Amino acid sequence: MSRNYYIFKSGRIRRQDNTIYIETEEGNKPVPIEDVDSFYLFGELDLNTKFLNFLSQKNIPAHVFNYYGFYAGSFYPREYLNSGFLLVRQVEHYSNPNKRLAIAREISSAAAHNILLNLAYYQSRAKEADAVAAIKDEVEGIASRIDEAKDVSELMGIEGNIRERYYAAWPAILGPETEFEKRVRRPPDNLINALVSFGNSMMYTSALSEIYHTQLNPTISYLHEPGERRFSLALDLADIFKPLIVDRLIFSLINTRQIKPDHADKQMNYCYLKEDARKLFVAAYEEKLQTTIKHRRLKRHVSYRHLIRLECYRLIKHLTNVERYESFKAWW
Incomplete structure (x- = not known):
């Protein structure tokens, strides 16, 4: 069953093949994309359009919070269940x-x-x-x-x-x-x-x-x-x-x-x-x-x-x- 991922550390988040890598001072943590329901981004993270496109392909929202923990906004991929x-x-x-x-x-x-x-x-x-x-x-x-x-x-x-x-x-x-x-x-x-x-x-x-x-x-x-x-x-x-x-x-x-x-x-x-x-x-x-x-x-x-x-x-x-x-x- 997929689950939410909460990222508090600062660093970089990127895609490599079908895996997301969270890179921080403590090292790289792989996250299989099939395991993700939503991302919650609290840290100061660098990311690029390749990562966002991947989230869109896999229908995964990402929610962003600022330095003080206040909600800033969401990356809401294109809807895939349109009616x-x-x-x-x-x-x-x-x-x-x-x-x-x-x-x-x-x-x-x-x-x-x-x-x-x-x-x-x-x-x-x-x-x-x-x-x-x-x-x-x-x-x-x-x-x-x-x-x-x-x-x-x-x-x-x-x-x-x-x-x-x-x-x-x-x-x-x-x-x-x-x-x-x-x-x-x-x-x-x-x-x-x-x-x-x-x-x-x-x-x-x-x-x-x-x-x-x-x-x-x-x-x-x-x-x-x-x-x-x-x-x-x-x-x-x-x-x-x-x-x-x-x-x-x-x-x-x-x-x-x-x-x-x-x-x-x-x-x-x-x-x-x-x-x-x-x-x-x-x-x-x-x-x-x-x-x-x-x-x-x-x-x-x-x-x-x-x-x-x-x-x-x-x-x-x-x-x-x-x-x-x-x-x-x-x-x-």
């Missing part, structure tokens, strides 16, 4: 307000459900359990309005309110010794916000890689507004899985003190993760993606990574009138 029929159906469901709203509601409903699962888990385990319980009740009340939303902009407002209250429970979940008051982006201002930003970028790229291996067009989305310079469908799918993968990893890494305050480099107006923190997170993230659960409907074990692919297939079935879209809602 004009599905593209027309995607556009039709976006252009029709009622059809778009139906899909957007399902995405928001799954995100809210998975957020509530996290709150329910920590309701009995957090040091300030009463605070978590109170916020859980608030989130349930806000989520009950999802089906009443009249358009996508109202739905986005509801989801924003859910996440605002959800983040308000994090100090109780993480403990008073952890610095976190509210979600701050662009740039993050403390360790937790830096972890959330980094983790959300990883989730976005994972969703994008899974979309690439289907016939879906990643620029046509339903909850997030399609725009220039982004693959907005990946944002839609990432919303469903962020509570299950990213947020749970952050809770675990902080509460077990695997990641500590000194893993962050805090400057005057921003904070970013040091390389050792990014490596710790990526290792835990990849382990989570490979973890399997017994799927209720399929009656077999599937990995978290494959759950994202299955979500793509569910959406395709809905778009082609095979089966109504029911978003993924965890049960554990």
